[in-house]
Amino acid sequence: MIALQIKNTKQFMSTLLASEAFDGFLLDSAELKTANTYTIDGHVNKDFFGEDDKPEYDLSSWKSMRPVCYELIKGKHTPVSFKFILCLTPDKKEELLEASLSAVVSSLVFIIKFAEGHITITTGAALAGFVLDKSYEKIWDEYMKRFLDSANLEYEEL
Secondary structure (H helix, E strand, C coil), X not given: CCEEEECCXXXXXXXXXXXXXXXXXXXXXXXXXXXXXXXXXXXXXXXXXXXXXXXXXXXXXXXXXXXXHHHHHCCCCCCCEEEEEEECCHHHHHHHCCHHHHHHEEXXXXXXXXXXXXXXXXXXEEECCCCCCCHHHHHHHHXXXXXXXXXXXXXXXX
């Protein structure tokens, strides 16, 4: 698990909310504090959908939730704070990790927090059991750094 501080908040927010860079991730949850506090549970209500249009995953895609979050954040005032918990899709997780690790690691997540004018990203993993092999942490941390680098988002490790 690592913590990264984003160097350019404005550029990061533009990339997060106004580009497709993060669209391959799933939204677990969001909390946005502006004039009001908004909480979003990213878990899909499958009963809402018909048999033919059920979503692929149990969580909403960031791509589908990005416009909602953008609408809640945009305006002339900076949000008081926000927190997004995003995760890798199950198929990407399986590509990234060996089969033995993928079975124990339920999800690979990262938390984007904005507070007091700074954005930090913290990586983490949810486990379905106990595992001595912690190589998944290093693999996930390196993946996130490569992802941020490929999106031209500058950060420093805390």
